[in-house]
Amino acid sequence: MPHRAINLHLVSDSTGETLNSIARATLARFEDHHVIHHRWSLVRSRLQLDRVLEGVQHEPGPVLFTLVDRSLRHALEEVCERLGVPCLSVLDQTMDLLQSQIGAQAKEKRAAQHVMDADYFRRIDAMHYVLAHDDGQGTAGIAEADVCLVGVSRSSKTPTCFYLANRGIKAANVPIVPGAPLPREIENPPCPVVGLTIEAPALIEIRRHRLRLIGADGVRQSTTDYIDPESVKAEILAARRLCTARGWPVIDVTRRSIEETAATVLQLMDAWHARRGQTAPQPAAAVPAAGGGA
Known part of the structure; x- marks a missing residue:
């Protein structure tokens, strides 16, 4: 009823x-x-x-x-x-x-x-950092990052970085592009590196939607490598192999919310610092992106 x-x-x-x-x-x-x-x-x-x-x-x-x-x-x-x-x-x-x-x-x-304390300004600083280091920008600044997220295009790196910034975490976003080398700053990273992966059908659908949004009328969606099923599968596999070869943990975001992905990233950050006998950056309390508080 x-x-x-x-x-x-x-x-x-x-x-x-x-x-x-x-x-x-x-x-x-x-x-x-x-x-x-x-x-x-x-x-x-x-x-x-x-x-x-x-x-x-x-x-x-x-x-x-x-x-x-x-x-x-x-x-x-x-x-x-x-x-x-x-x-x-x-x-x-x-x-x-x-x-x-x-x-x-x-x-x-x-x-x-909601006071303007140290946590508040740390979140603002982290947000500025993410804006300056999104999608491979400002790679020299990776030295200042708390964590670096790598993955193929449209694998939720950017929204996860912004969510982490909302917790005061400086997250750099480095795309893994077929045929393009990774920035040298990530060869010996000063912070944890975490890979994000996603199943091919879900990634293809996200990319198709992206092409529709940007009005890619001139792109033949059935043949472009960006959404070609075999090309996408190969791209995902190559990215996973790269992460495995570097010893970088990988999170499958296919059925995860941004919050769940970010929570796992924070756990992996703790584990990375614990192995080195260091203290991981402590995230600030979560501040919902929308909605109104206590």
Whole structure:
């Protein structure tokens, strides 16, 4: 039987990223669900909260919130109780556990994770680095990289590098091009090198889509080596053999999300540094690329 639609209100005194992430992670486990999201961010005054309460009353549904101000929390919980609407502070249990273990009370500080601290500027620096070293650009700068991703064209190197930059990791992107030598800076790399590979049918489809986007009307898509099945298979095989010969680990991204690929890259970075008795760069907390926070 069809599932009924529900309203879900996400109320935050910050950007709403935390709530959006929690909602996405939990709702992904419900098939065929229909949830109408109502996002209320930067709720920091009673006037702003009153608008939220009007919305909840007009379209009742469960409320998830991250509010630091006790008076706003109390008002929200009071109205939800009167309306018979479930209301949950998503961070309370985690905060209680940590306070009991740390032995100190958490400060009542909204948007604490969004301050312009060292992590913030490290992410900005990493983003500038990725922009300057994408797709084989600025190979001399590989000496400053935290990790180098190699692979054939359209194997998710660029989006993975940008995701890593969002964690404060400087990731260089070096394409493996048939018949073209790798830059000499990668012969004796000062950082981990990780290969990305992908199954031929998936790569061909991605490349076909790429050609359509750039309006490659003059390219004979059935014969060009860029999407020719045999040529693509040979290109992927040659890239894998190159990585194996250099001792570079390879990640198959065919059925992985960018987040999963990046998480594996971070694990491989840790292992590379551990073998050398070094401390790997510690990634900053993830900041979702879209959506609104705590």
